[in-house]
Amino acid sequence: MLGKLTRWLRLLGYDVKYSRSLNDEQLIETAKRESRILLTRDLKLYRQATVQRINSFFVERTTEAKKLASLAKRFNLKLDFDATVSRCPKCNTRIKHIPKEKIVDKIPETTASYYNEFWECPSCEKIYWQGAHWKRINKTLKEAKEALERDKNEAS
Ligand SMILES: [Zn+2]
Secondary structure, eight states, X not given: OOHHHHHHHHHTTOOOOOOSSSOHHHHHHHHHHTTOOEEESOHHHHHHHHHTTOOEEEOOSSOHHHHHHHHHHXXXXXXXXXXXXXXXXXXXXXXXXXXXXXXXXXXXXXXXXXXXXXXXXXXXXXXXXXXXXXXXXXXXXXXXXXXXXXXXXXXX
């Protein structure tokens, strides 16, 4: 249920595990073993985790920007994109800057002619660049930061 939020957090550089196959008990066990924060939209799981002293967070049904803002507030996350810490949204591995000439065969010709900076995931080999969708990403991050500011102002 939180696939989209997972991809956002990885993009921002946070180490996020995502599973749809583990049951509640296994999720709690994994969070405990790996000292992870448990993010969930399941109130029952959230309560169970809290009782077991797992650092957990109940994700409200709202926009991605507002979800990011509430996580940033609670866990002091930074909401700025930094490619040097970014993780592959698909598989959670740190992405690496890669010279264009090394991957030029793997990308569309038009992409190669428009863009010069590329990153590759060493694990799943997916290639990333700041293409047309990048405007939307920046817009969402800007909205998230504004929501966080509003929230801070209301609280004070
Ligand atoms: Zn990957």
